[in-house]
Amino acid sequence: ILGEDVQIRCELAADLKPILADPGQIGQVIMNLAVNARDAMPRGGLFHLCTEVLSEERSRALRHPEICPGEYALLSISDTGCGMSAQVKEHLFEPFFTRRRDGSGTGLGLSITHRIVTQHGGKLKAHSDGPSRGSRLQFELPIEAAPPADATATPASTTRRNRPTETTLPVTTEESHREQTKVA
Numbered sequence: 201i202l203g204e205d206v207q208i209r210c211e212l213a214a215d216l217k218p219i220l221a222d223p224g225q226i227g228q229v230i231m232n233l234a235v236n237a238r239d240a241m242p243r244g245g246l247f248h249l250c251t252e253v254l255s256e257e258r259s260r261a262l263r264h265p266e267i268c269p270g271e272y273a274l275l276s277i278s279d280t281g282c283g284m285s286a287q288v289k290e291h292l293f294e295p296f297f298t299r300r301r302d303g304s305g306t307g308l309g310l311s312i313t314h315r316i317v318t319q320h321g322g323k324l325k326a327h328s329d330g331p332s333r334g335s336r337l338q339f340e341l342p343i344e345a346a347p348p349a350d351a352t353a354t355p356a357s358t359t360r361r362n363r364p365t366e367t368t369l370p371v372t373t374e375e376s377h378r379e380q381t382k383v384a
Contacts (some may be wrong), residue, residue: 201231201234201235201238202234202237202238202247203238203244205241205243205244205245206237206238206241206244206245206246206247207244207245207246207247208247208248208249209246209247209248209249210248210249210250211248211249211250211251212249212250212251213251213252213253215253216251216252216253216273217253217271217273217343217344218343218344219273219320219341219342219343219344220320220342220344221320221341222320225316225319225320226316226320226341228312228313228316229313229316229317229339230249230275230277232309232310232312232313233277233313233337234247234277235309236309236310236335237277237278237279237281237335239281240279240281240282240283240334240335241279241280241281241282245279245280245281245334246278246279246280247277247278247279248276248277248278248279249275249276249277250275250276250277250278251273251274251275251276252273252274252276253271253272253273253274253343254271254272254273254274254340255271268321268342270342270343270345271342271343272322272340272341272342272343273340273341273342273343274338274339274340275338275339275340275341276336276337276338277336277337277338278334278335278336278337279334279335279336280334281334281335282331282332283328283329283330283331283332283333283334283335284326284328284330284331284335285328285330285331286330289326289328292310292326293310293311293313293314293324293326294311295311296311297310297311313339317339317341320341320342321341321342322339322340322341322342323339323340324337324338324339325337325338325339
C-alpha cells in the first residue's frame with residue numbers, strides 16, 4: 201500500500217497490554233492512516249509507526265474530560281510528507297473533507313477513523329508543524345482491565361468499557377470495498 205519509495209519504521213512497545221477492540225476496525229484505522237501518509241509522500245519518505253503504554257499518571261495528565269481515566273495504549277503514526285496547515289487540521293475529521301484536487305478519494309477516511317477510535321473509548325489527535333513538515337496522528341485506546349480473580353462469577357460484559365453500540369453501514373459501488381466489509 202505504501203509503495204517502494206516509502207521506508208517503514210516500527211517501534212513497538214514490549215509491554216503492551218490487551219485492548220478491547222474490533223481487530224477489523226483497528227486494521228481499517230491503520231490502513232486509512234497509511235493511505236493518507238502515502239498520498240502525502242508522492243516522492244517517498246518515512247512512515248513511522250510507534251506504540252507505547254500510557255501509564256495511569258501520564259494518561260491522566262493527557263486526558264480530556266470525555267475520556268475515562270486509566271491506562272491507554274498509544275499508537276502514533278507519522279510521515280515525512282506534505283504536512284498540514286492549521287486550517288486543514290481544523291477540518292481534518294469532518295466527513296467529505298479532502299485536500300485532493302483531482303477528485304480521487306471520498307474524504308471519509310479520517311472521519312471514519314475518528315468515529316472508530318471514539319466508539320472504542322479512545323481519542324485521536326493530529327499534529328503537524330505546518331506544510332512540508334510532515335504529520336503525526338496519534339490514537340489512544342483503553343487497555344482492558346484485568347479480569348477479576350474469579351472470572352467465572354463475573355459476566356464478561358462488566359469488564360468492558362465503552363463497547364461500540366452502533367453499526368456502520370458502508371455504501372459503495374466498488375465491488376472490492378463490498379467484499380472487504382462482508383460480515384461472516
